[in-house]
Structure formats: C-alpha cells, structure tokens
Amino acid sequence: xxxxxxxxxxxxxxxxxxxxxxxxxxxxxxxxxxxxxxxxxxxxxxxxxxxxxxxxxxxxxxxxxxxxxxxxxxxxxxxxxxxxxxxxxxxxxxxxxxxxxxxxxxxxxxxxxxxxxxxxxxxxxxxxxxxxxxxxxxxxxxxxxxxxxxxxxxxxxxxxxxxxxxxxxxxxxxxxxxxxxxxxxxxxxxxxxxxxxxxxxxxxxxxxxxxxxxxxxxxxxxxxxxxxxxxxxxxxxxxxxxxxxxxxxxxx
Amino acid sequence: xxxxxxxxxxxxxxxxxxxxxxxxxxxxxxxxxxxxxxxxxxxxxxxxxxxxxxxxxxxxxxxxxxxxxxxxxxxxxxxxxxxxxxxxxxxxxxxxxxxxxxxxxxxxxxxxxxxxxxxxxxxxxxxxxxxxxxxxxxxxxxxxxxxxxxxxxxxxxxxxxxxxxxxxxxxxxxxxxxxxxxxxxxxxxxxxxxxxxxxxxxxxxxxxxxxxxxxxxxxxxxxxxxxxxxxxxxxxxxxxxxxxxxxxxxxxxxxxxxxxxxxxxxxxxxxxxxxxxxxxxxxxxxxxxxxxxxxxxxxxxxxxxxxxxxxxxxxxxxxxxxxxxxxxxxxxxxxxxxxxxxxxxxxxxxxxxxxxxxxxxxxxxxxxxxxxxxxxxxxxxxxxxxxxxxxxxxxxxxxxxxxxxxxxxxxxxxxxxxxxxx
Numbered sequence: 001x002x003x004x005x006x007x008x009x010x011x012x013x014x015x016x017x018x019x020x021x022x023x024x025x026x027x028x029x030x031x032x033x034x035x036x037x038x039x040x041x042x043x044x045x046x047x048x049x050x051x052x053x054x055x056x057x058x059x060x061x062x063x064x065x066x067x068x069x070x071x072x073x074x075x076x077x078x079x080x081x082x083x084x085x086x087x088x089x090x091x092x093x094x095x096x097x098x099x100x101x102x103x104x105x106x107x108x109x110x111x112x113x114x115x116x117x118x119x120x121x122x123x124x125x126x127x128x129x130x131x132x133x134x135x136x137x138x139x140x141x142x143x144x145x146x147x148x149x150x151x152x153x154x155x156x157x158x159x160x161x162x163x164x165x166x167x168x169x170x171x172x173x174x175x176x177x178x179x180x181x182x183x184x185x186x187x188x189x190x191x192x193x194x195x196x197x198x199x200x201x202x203x204x205x206x207x208x209x210x211x212x213x214x215x216x217x218x219x220x221x222x223x224x225x226x227x228x229x230x231x232x233x234x235x236x237x238x239x240x241x242x243x244x245x246x247x248x249x250x251x252x
Numbered sequence: 253x254x255x256x257x258x259x260x261x262x263x264x265x266x267x268x269x270x271x272x273x274x275x276x277x278x279x280x281x282x283x284x285x286x287x288x289x290x291x292x293x294x295x296x297x298x299x300x301x302x303x304x305x306x307x308x309x310x311x312x313x314x315x316x317x318x319x320x321x322x323x324x325x326x327x328x329x330x331x332x333x334x335x336x337x338x339x340x341x342x343x344x345x346x347x348x349x350x351x352x353x354x355x356x357x358x359x360x361x362x363x364x365x366x367x368x369x370x371x372x373x374x375x376x377x378x379x380x381x382x383x384x385x386x387x388x389x390x391x392x393x394x395x396x397x398x399x400x401x402x403x404x405x406x407x408x409x410x411x412x413x414x415x416x417x418x419x420x421x422x423x424x425x426x427x428x429x430x431x432x433x434x435x436x437x438x439x440x441x442x443x444x445x446x447x448x449x450x451x452x453x454x455x456x457x458x459x460x461x462x463x464x465x466x467x468x469x470x471x472x473x474x475x476x477x478x479x480x481x482x483x484x485x486x487x488x489x490x491x492x493x494x495x496x497x498x499x500x501x502x503x504x505x506x507x508x509x510x511x512x513x514x515x516x517x518x519x520x521x522x523x524x525x526x527x528x529x530x531x532x533x534x535x536x537x538x539x540x541x542x543x544x545x546x547x548x549x550x551x552x553x554x555x556x557x558x559x560x561x562x563x564x565x566x567x568x569x570x571x572x573x574x575x576x577x578x579x580x581x582x583x584x585x586x587x588x589x590x591x592x593x594x595x596x597x598x599x600x601x602x603x604x605x606x607x608x609x610x611x612x613x614x615x616x617x618x619x620x621x622x623x624x625x626x627x628x629x630x631x632x633x634x635x636x637x638x639x640x641x642x643x644x645x646x647x648x649x650x651x652x653x654x655x656x657x658x659x660x661x662x663x664x665x666x667x668x669x670x671x672x673x674x
Contacts, residue, residue: 053632077631086632093629097647106643107633114634163633 002068004171004202005029005052010063011227012051020061021047023227029171032199036213037206038238039224040246045206046090048224049175052204053087054080068170082114084170084201088160088177094148100159101129101143108166132165136192153180154188161192172196173204178212190215210242223249255281255304255387262393263361270364270392273374277389284383293381296567296599297538299507303481307423307453309391324417332660334411334441337396341416342424342454344396354404355438356397360427363397372397372429376459376487377513384483388425388457395427395457400436400466409439409469409658414454416446416477428458432466432494439469439658446477446505453481460488462496464518470498471661473668476505478535487513493520499656500527501665503672504535504564511540516550516581524553528652530645530672531564531596538567541585545572545611548579557652558589559645560596570615571603578608585615590622590648646673 007027013020021044029035039045051058052065054077065072072080095103108128109119120128133143136158148156157177164172174193178186193216197203205216213221213235221237222229223246231237231249241249264270286301287294324345328336337357338345349357363369379386400406414426432438444454454476462468468488476482482505488496500510514523529537543552552572560566572583589598602615622644630640649669656662 053628055628055632076637077628078634078636081632081634089629089632093625095626095629095644095647097651098643103630103633103643106630106635106639110634110636110639167634 002031002200003028003066004031004068005204006064006066008064008066010060010065012047012058012060012063015057015059017059017061021058021227022051025063025228027222027229029202029204031170031202033220034197034203034205034216034218035220035222036218036238037204037222037224037229038208038241043225044227045224046175049087049173049206052080052085052173053077078110081167082111086164086167086169086172088157088164088172088174090176090179092148092156092160094146094151096146096149098147099144100147101126103147104129104143104163104166107163111167129166133162135195136162136165137188138162154182154185157181157185157189158192161189161196165192165196168196168201170201171204172201173206175206176208177205178207178209183211186211187215210238213238225250262391264364264393267364269370274390274392277379277386277392280379280386281383281390284380284386287383291383293540293569296569296601297507297509297536297565299481299536303451303453304423306451307421309423309425324415328411328413330411330413331664332409332411334409334660335406337410337412339412339414339426341420341422341452342394342414342426344394346396351410352406354401355406355410356399356401358397360395360397360429361393363429369397369429372431372459372461373427374459376461376489376515377485382485382511382513384455385457385485388427388455388485391425392427394425395429397429397431398440399431400433400438402433403435404433405437406439409441409661412440412442414442414444416450416452416454416480418447418450421451423453423455425455426457428456429461430458430468431461432463432468434463435465436463437467439471439661441471441473441661443473443475444482445475446480448477449479450477451479452477454483456482456484458484458486460486460496462488462490462494464492464494466491466494468494468496469656469658469661470496471656471658471665472498472500472510473503473665474501474505474508474510475503475668476508478505478533480505482508484510485513486511488523489515489517490521490523492518495522497524497657498526499653500539501653501668502527502529502537502539504531504533504537507536509538509540511538511542513542514552515544515546516552518547519549521547522551524655526554526652526655527556528649529556529558529566530649530669531559531566532561534563536565536567538569540567540569542571543573543583545574545578545581545583548581550578550581552583554585554587555652555655556587557649558587558598559592559649560589560598561592563593563595565597565599567599568617569601569603571605572613572615573605574608574611574613576607579610581608582612584613587617588648589619590645591619592621592645642673646670649673
C-alpha cells in the first residue's frame with residue numbers, strides 16, 4: 001500500500017488573501033482506497049479540488065500537501081497532472097475551435113513526454129482513443145466536435161471519464177461529477193470510474209448525493225464543513241447524513 | 253521628400269488617355285498627400301514617405317538579374333494543384349502563365365495598348381478617397397488583365413505568386429483588372445512573398461468586376477519580408493446575383509494594409525470579406541473594409557480575427573453602408589482580437605451607415621487576453637501553459653480560416669498557421 005495523498009493541517013484561501021476557505025484540513029489517502037467528501041454548499045469542497053489541481057485562484061497559507069512523496073504545492077498544474085492528479089471538473093470548460101480528439105491527443109502526448117515516452121502519431125493515437133471511447137459509449141462524431149462546446153451535461157461528464165481513462169491518474173478527484181446527470185448517465189459514468197479504479201490508484205469523490213456513492217462504493221466518508229473535516233467514517237456515515245442532514249453533525 | 257515624377261520612364265508615352273490618367277493620378281496624390289495621423293482613414297496606421305528614398309521605381313523586367321541565383325524566370329511552383337501566374341519584383345512574368353481555355357491573362361501594357369481595359373480602369377473606386385491608388389495610377393504600367401469568360405467555371409484555383417528577391421529594393425506599383433463575365437466561376441489566390449532582408453513597397457490595386465451570376469473566391473496571403481511595406485486596395489463591383497468571397501491572411505511585415513472597397517450594385521449580390529492577422533514582433537497590420545449596399549436583396553458578411561503580441565499593432569476598420577430605399581438586405585461584421593502583450597495595440601473602428609429601414613445589420617468587436625479558465629483546463633490535463641496558449645491562439649485564428657470555402661486553399665492556410673504557432 002502506497003501513500004498517495006497526505007494533507008497536513010492545511011490552511012488556504014483566495015489568491016489575494018481576502019478570504020480563508022480551508023482551515024486546518026487533514027486527510028490521508030492510500031492506494032486502492034476510495035474516499036468521499038460530503039459537505040454543505042459553500043464549505044470549500046471545490047476549493048480543495050482546485051487547490052489539488054493547482055488553480056491559481058487559490059493559495060495555501062499554511063500546512064503541506066504531499067503527493068506520492070512529493071511536495072505538491074510547488075508544482076505547476078501541468079506537472080501535477082502529469083504526475084498523476086486528475087480533476088474531473090463540476091463544469092468542464094468549453095474550448096471553441098479545438099476538437100475533442102485534438103485536445104485529447106495533446107493531453108496524452110504531454111503525459112507521454114513527461115514519462116519519457118515517444119509522442120504518439122495521429123494514427124496510433126486514434127486507435128487508442130477509439131477503443132477507449134467505445135467502452136464509454138462516446139461516439140466518433142462527438143470526438144470530432146469542439147471540446148465541451150454544446151455538449152449536454154451527460155456528454156461532458158462522460159468525456160471527463162474518457163480523459164481520466166486515457167491519462168490513468170494515480171489520484172482522480174471527482175468534483176460533483178453527478179451534478180446534472182440523469183440516472184442512466186450516472187450509471188455509465190460510475191461504471192467507467194469503477195473500471196478505472198484498482199489497487200494502485202485512488203479516488204476522491206466530492207458529492208452531495210448518496211446515489212453516486214451507491215454506484216462507486218467509498219471506503220471512507222468524510223463530512224466536511226467550514227474548511228475542515230468534522231467527522232470521518234465508513235459508508236454508513238453517508239447514509240446517516242442522508243437521513244438526518246448536516247444539522248446534527250454541525251451541532252455535534 | 254517629393255516624388256521625382258520626371259525620373260520615371262514609363263511605357264506608353266504615345267497613348268494620350270494613359271498619359272492623361274497618370275497625370276490625374278499624380279495630381280490627386282499631390283492633393284491628398286501622404287497619409288498621416290491627421291488623415292481620418294489612416295489615423296491608426298501610417299508610415300513615413302521617407303521609405304521611398306531607398307527604393308527604386310520600376311526595374312527593367314526582361315533582363316532581370318536580381319542576383320547571382322536569380323530564379324525569376326524559373327517555372328512557378330504552387331503549393332497545391334493550381335494554374336500559376338508569376339510576378340517577380342513587381343513585374344509579371346507572362347511566359348509562365350499557364351491557364352486553361354476560357355481564361356485570358358495579359359500584361360496590363362498589352363491590354364492598355366489594345367484599349368479594351370480602358371472601360372474598366374479606375375472605374376471601381378473613387379480616386380479622391382485613396383492616396384495610394386492615386387499614386388498607383390500615376391505609375392500605371394505593371395500588372396495584368398485577367399478575364400474569365402462567360403459561363404466558364406474553373407476546376408482548380410488560379411495561384412498568383414508575387415515574389416520579391418533578396419537585395420532587390422523596389423517600389424512596385426501593380427494594377428490588376430480582374431473580370432468575371434456572366435456566370436463565370438473562379439478561385440484566385442494571391443501569395444505575396446518576400447525573401448528575408450528585402451525592403452520594398454508593394455502598392456497594389458486590384459479592380460474586380462463580377463458580372464451577373466458570377467462567383468469569385470479571392471484569397472490573399474501576405475507573407476512579405478519583415479522589412480517590407482504593403483498597401484493594397486481591392487475594389488470590387490458586383491452585379492446581379494454575383495458573389496464574392498474574400499479572405500486576407502496578414503503575416504507580419506513593417507507595414508501591411510489591406511483595404512476592401514466593395515459595391516453591391518444589383519439585386520442578389522453578396523460579399524463575404526473575412527480575414528485574419530497574426531503579429532508577434534513589431535509589425536503593423538491594418539484590415540479596412542468598406543461595403544456599400546446599393547441595391548435591395550444584397551448581403552455582406554465579415555469575420556476578422558486577429559492576434560497582436562510583442563510590440564505589434566493590429567487595426568480593423570469596417571464600414572457597412574446601406575443606401576436609402578434599399579430593402580431586404582443584411583450586413584454583418586465581427587472583429588475579434590487577442591491582445592497578448594502590454595506593448596501591443598489593437599485599434600478597431602466599426603461603422604454602420606444605414607439609410608434604410610427594412611434591413612438587418614450588426615457589428616461586434618472584442619479585444620482581450622486568452623481565457624484563463626480554458627488555459628487552466630488544459631493545464632489540468634497535463635498540457636504546458638505555453639502549449640495551451642499556442643493551441644488557443646491557433647483555434648482563434650483557425651475559426652476565420654475555416655470559413656474559406658475552397659478546401660485546398662483552406663488546408664494550405666491552416667498549415668501555414670500551424671507552422672507559425674508550433
């Protein structure tokens with residue numbers, strides 16, 4: 001078992017320092033594990049996700065994050081991605097003028113370059129892409145379209161999972177991947193994520209809903225409020241939360 | 253510096269109407285003066301007349317020996333299957349004109365001598381609006397007349413290569429008269445290319461006459477040397493149901509201005525005037541368009557996309573004019589630019605002059621940096637910031653290039669952009 005992510009007493013806020021959002025967070029994730037973070041709106045869950053991915057809108061003020069033994073906080077966003085962090089965004093960004101397949105080719109080749117491998121030519125790349133896309137029910141037609149431009153909620157999330165499968169991260173952070181999905185799309189996405197998960201990688205799922213956690217079964221559930229984890233437990237904790245709401249935890 | 257008119261030995265001093273026309277051009281140029289910051293149509297972009305001091309007017313073409321390895325007389329090479337026409341250092345090399353039946357190309361002097369060009373020359377624009385077209389008229393000699401005959405539809409593009417050689421410092425006045433007779437259809441691509449280190453001034457006037465039901469796709473690629481000056485007027489008169497699709501790709505040189513002056517004269521005429529510019533050093537690129545809706549049921553579309561980095565300057569001026577009593581017409585104009593450096597500049601002046609009611613017009617102008625969310629999304633997938641920027645810049649320019657309807661030309665241009673944005 002390998003320690004993948006270790007967050008120690010992390011404090012962080014907006015880049016300009018005007019707002020503190022994460023206040024004393026501790027979290028350790030080992031390979032093979034699935035962690036879920038649940039928390040009320042505005043608790044800072046997405047901030048945590050963005051901070052892990054290196055978005056410059058947020059900055060740490062104290063504490064450490066180690067990723068596979070490296071100091072994550074000194075790495076650029078692209079270095080983090082190539083080292084194995086994947087953030088599946090709640091709102092994947094549309095990029096007019098860039099086809100989905102071209103985008104994916106750039107991403108995969110960036111990773112291969114980082115790993116010291118040859119970059120794939122168009123033909124080899126397309127072969128890999130088509131196979132992976134097929135498993136997720138992503139049509140060749142969709143791969144030709146501009147990335148996330150005019151995609152439905154379900155298409156966007158399926159594409160996020162497709163990227164995840166191509167890039168094979170050590171740690172996938174799923175930020176409200178279930179938002180805006182109907183039950184069929186949710187199943188497809190969950191199936192994709194489960195297929196990807198193995199004993200060498202880990203998942204961090206940020207969600208509001210039990211539905212996703214019934215499909216991707218977490219080993220640990222953390223209740224997150226006011227910038228830190230107030231309680232950790234097994235999946236039963238999520239069920240308790242669903243029944244009683246956040247109120248009982250916040251009062252405790 | 254005053255232009256030394258006396259020192260020009262132009263051909264055709266036995267043709268009175270030609271002499272009269274040149275004199276008219278000279279007078280008009282002197283009246284209008286060299287454009288500067290106070291000239292409304294040139295206030296964002298101009299360049300000093302002193303550049304002419306180091307340039308030579310009209311070198312002898314037939315005995316061209318620009319330098320030891322002169323290849324003016326070599327056969328033209330085209331980047332895709334096309335009919336080729338070649339200009340070297342401002343002179344037409346008619347011996348290499350290779351065109352199919354139904355297309356006539358002749359040097360301007362020949363067309364002047366035969367007199368047939370008289371009914372077209374200087375008829376597509378008003379001389380008093382264009383100082384450099386006036387100057388071009390004063391030096392009228394070089395260029396060609398190209399006619400696509402009635403009903404002839406060309407299966408491949410005509411490719412005109414304007415080559416400027418190293419160490420050849422000339423002031424090139426080129427006048428092309430392009431006539432599409434009724435129902436004719438053609439694609440014309442102009443490629444201006446200067447070897448590195450060559451300083452010259454290309455002063456181009458294209459007069460386009462598109463008769464009823466004709467279709468012209470006209471693509472212009474400015475790939476001049478970094479020390480070149482380039483000013484072009486593209487004046488087009490469109491008759492009933494004629495369509496004109498233009499695209500100008502401006503590379504970077506000391507100064508480059510491409511001006512369109514398009515008159516939709518009769519019902520059903522339609523013009524698309526798109527373009528792109530990509531600047532990263534200290535060049536100036538100006539795309540100016542004037543579109544006149546002078547008949548009902550006429551349409552015009554413009555999409556210009558630009559990138560200015562380094563210490564460069566991009567200018568877009570677009571005017572749509574709709575004459576009184578025009579009905580059922582549309583004119584739309586968009587200019588979107590990326591401003592990537594604190595020292596770069598973008599100037600935009602959109603103008604709508606609408607004197608009619610039953611018409612639809614729009615214009616839009618944006619200018620800004622690359623989108624931070626898009627950059628982060630790419631970085632979060634492992635793409636380096638520099639690569640992410642290049643991908644977005646290319647996508648920005650490609651959107652305009654993608655409007656080109658001729659696939660061969662479109663793919664050629666997309667490749668050029670890829671090379672510029674590695």
